[in-house]
Amino acid sequence: MGAAARAMSNFGFADMRVVRPYEAAFREARSAVGALDLLANAREYETVAEAIADCSLVVGTSAGGRKRDALHDIHRLEAGAPVIQRTLNDKRVAMLFGSEKFGLSNDDLSHCDWLLHIPARDEHPSMNLGQAVAVCLYELIRDTAAPLPVQPFQTEPASAGQAELLTAVAMEVLSESGFLQRHPRGNMQAEVRRIVHRSRPNAKDAEVALGMMRQTLWKLRNPRN
């Protein structure tokens, strides 16, 4: 119950309703230190009918493959979520989750307009309750138009001038280190330049790399210091 409440809080859902909870566990969870407001404020009901009375759409959740579920339409989460979202524009929607051990009973399911199926593997479809809640609510708030990336560390790429400077200093290091002498090739400078351009460092990273190489160069030239 605590995990379900946490997922609700993470994804911005506030109205938790609990039908005939196992009393001890529920009291403990709602009075725990740091319990979320939405758990402390969860409303208790005697029946599913009372809990969902003000909802225009009632969606059950199904672990899939159970006989009793086959009496309803079953929508995969990805496809059912848009229907829920549209309804949420101006109405209340109830999402019903059963206890982790027994799931939703036949009687619980009879209140549902249709069922939501989380596409877990057929070999292991039964999910942890808190995780099932998290996945369903995430699907409701996910944004298909999310930009990539939302938070670039540094998008300004190094200029061609910086790239050339990197190449030049790298060549000096390779020369001082004896690499060029040990591996004589046609045009090592062009090869280094290609490496620099392919790695496309951002301007800040290029600055840092340049500093590192200059220090290396200095040490190569001043080994005693």
Add this chain to the structure above:
Amino acid sequence: MGAAARAMSNFGFADMRVVRPYEAAFREARSAVGALDLLANAREYETVAEAIADCSLVVGTSAGGRKRDALHDIHRLEAGAPVIQRTLNDKRVAMLFGSEKFGLSNDDLSHCDWLLHIPARDEHPSMNLGQAVAVCLYELIRDTAAPLPVQPFQTEPASAGQAELLTAVAMEVLSESGFLQRHPRGNMQAEVRRIVHRSRPNAKDAEVALGMMRQTLWKLRNPRN
């Protein structure tokens, strides 16, 4: 750890790697009755570098809003997932999750190509570890082309003939019950027919409703039986 393993099993990911686990908890989790194979087979590593050595893409997960995360590109889960999926076609991808208490350290993060951000509320961004794993893996396996519904209970709609039969029997019930006499209207039959068509029952439900109404009719006509 057990919850993370369960989400992996639910969504079809098998390769769990653990870096310097808290020994007691890890042994307990992997040897627990009913522990999943993938948890029992989880490989232990001393360092992040060793754990990810064979991976072509290393993605960290971020609760968002922490200073140390700002040293990387951060992609929202919805936008980052396709990049991971493409890479998974022919390469290995590491998804790094930190401990629930401390998250990923600066050193852990330095191994990451970029970070994945689960779009939880700014007011409560920190997710339960098992739930974060479940949501990230769900995003990787979700199917944007999922049909609606995957499992229709009964899609064959009642035929117009059945609808007419329903209407006719309903009219008989309304007549026998005295409803028509108490509420005389212009064209009650058309009103009933419209109700039947608007509710568009499927063929099976229509059969059941017909049986119920016939029984009602019989009882109305044979009140003593």
